[in-house]
Amino acid sequence: MNVTRTLGRWSAAAALPVALLATTVANDGSIAAAAPAPKEAAFVLNATTGSFITGKTALAAGGVHTVKSYTGQATDSQILAAGSQHVIADVTLAHSPNQAERAAWAASSKFVDLSWPDLGAKTYTVIRDGKVIATTSGHSLRDTAITPGSEPSYQISGDAKGLGHTWGLNVTVPTGDTSTALAQTAQKVEAKAKKYTKTVVTWRSFIRQSWVTVPSYISKVAGCKYGSAYKYKGDGRGFSKAVSGTSFRAGVRGVVYWTKSSYDLFPETGWTKVYNKKGKLIDKRKASTKKIDFRTMTRFDGKTRAVHGQIEATDPFCPKSGIRRAGIGVFYDARLARNGDFYVSGKARPAPDHEMYLFGYTSGNKHSAKTVYQHKMSTKKFSGLECLFARACEPSTISNNGGY
Incomplete structure (x- = not known):
């Protein structure tokens, strides 16, 4: 489908959903090692x-x-x-x-x-x-x-x-x-x-844990329907380069074609499932996709295309507005080249886990895959559960946050 939406960039005032919390994991330290001094280019x-x-x-x-x-x-x-x-x-x-x-x-x-x-x-x-x-x-x-x-x-x-x-x-x-x-x-x-006929840009935000619980101190102020007496089903996975089929909370998949000017937008959210402490399913809903967007920003020339992606996904069991608002927040601007080169700039709330990939298709299901961004939610204060509240945690930048 060809879709064009006009949305403002995600506001840093958005908070994360209570359903998107629980035991957090540490940031990936794979790029923290000291690197050799660079040589000078001519x-x-x-x-x-x-x-x-x-x-x-x-x-x-x-x-x-x-x-x-x-x-x-x-x-x-x-x-x-x-x-x-x-x-x-x-x-x-x-x-x-x-x-x-x-x-x-x-x-x-x-x-x-x-x-x-x-x-x-x-x-x-x-x-x-x-x-x-x-x-x-x-x-x-x-x-x-x-x-x-x-x-x-x-x-x-x-x-x-x-x-x-x-x-x-x-x-x-x-x-x-x-x-x-x-x-x-x-x-x-x-x-x-x-050889490349299209490039697929995929962003997914997911909960790494299999189960998450809401701490009582957050449950009392968040205003969500289900609090500390319940548990939420997580996605139970790590980073995945799979094109589809992986579980996630919210995501957007955009398709840029190199032989025609049209593009496709596929906004998606996963089921938020609530269970009681005995393991019985109590309720399930999907978050709205109205504020999940992908669109091209430049004319077609067969070589490069500027695109914009955005996710605002509110927890379906939490308030939709006000100071207690909860949701996933992401925005990025990118320039894609047909040869696989790219530039990406943007921000994402530092929770939950995030991943961004480019898939370059040559024909049918044959494609190359490139990791653009992978981020693990931190256990540090103001980077984990506190990111539910807008005043406690600022967005993180989409750059070299682990996962490479």
Whole structure:
């Protein structure tokens, strides 16, 4: 179905539902380990102009110049030169009209130079194929731990100006640095991107525990129908890259097509089931999907598309309005590229657990899957149960919060 909705961004004043609580779990610490110092890139994207310049480690006084440009149906790439060094660069996101979205890679058979806009974050975390390779206060770096002919996937994340910012870049490393090898790489990048017919953006908010109970001190003030004398059925699972079939409290699935301008929106909520302490089902309801939204923000061009996603899902057994209002709150803005590159920025309430994935479809059910965001609800004060109350807990940013 083709759906267009106009909703304001989710308000930070929304609180989480009482049904979405219980024993919480700790934040994922998988990216907390110290990362090596980054090397300096020589081919650096100027986000203001969308073109490459020479970084601090200059290969030539004359800087970077374009040898040849390839404007494809699915991607844009260039062969660049600085002195005697030649590279292939993907500039699909670099041509975005929004400066914050502009990111790019340039690669030879010996290194990959990554560049992204400096939005003011104190540090940016760079992840290659699920592992942290660097943290930096700059907005570019060089990765030399690569293999000719490989296709590494990078994510760069940082918090700035009250939002989380994450860029994803899929690199194709050339097998050699000759003109022929670089031209063949450009053709390979284009051919790979053209295989994708659609991209599915999935966000799910779920309760990791199998059962949750409402603490009495919250039950007394929350105003919900079922309090501490009852228990709620959770989703009983961890993070899942499954396209469908997994249990969750609220979610939105959006579909962007690369061969036509239409898009699809699928807003969803799961059953909230209430049991007494003896295990008897007392009641069940689904939250409204009226304020769950996904829509495209730019015209169709077959290469990139800006999208917006939003979830406001109120617990069906709790007040719908007022200071005791309870609900899941998420919003994100994203730029999707047909080749799998992306930029995402936004916020989400820090409870319950959240996950966001991109699925790139080539035909039928055949697809690639990329983890954009995974967040575990914290046990820390003002990050767990206290997030039920708007004044006690602020939204968390959608950036490098674990799960990579």
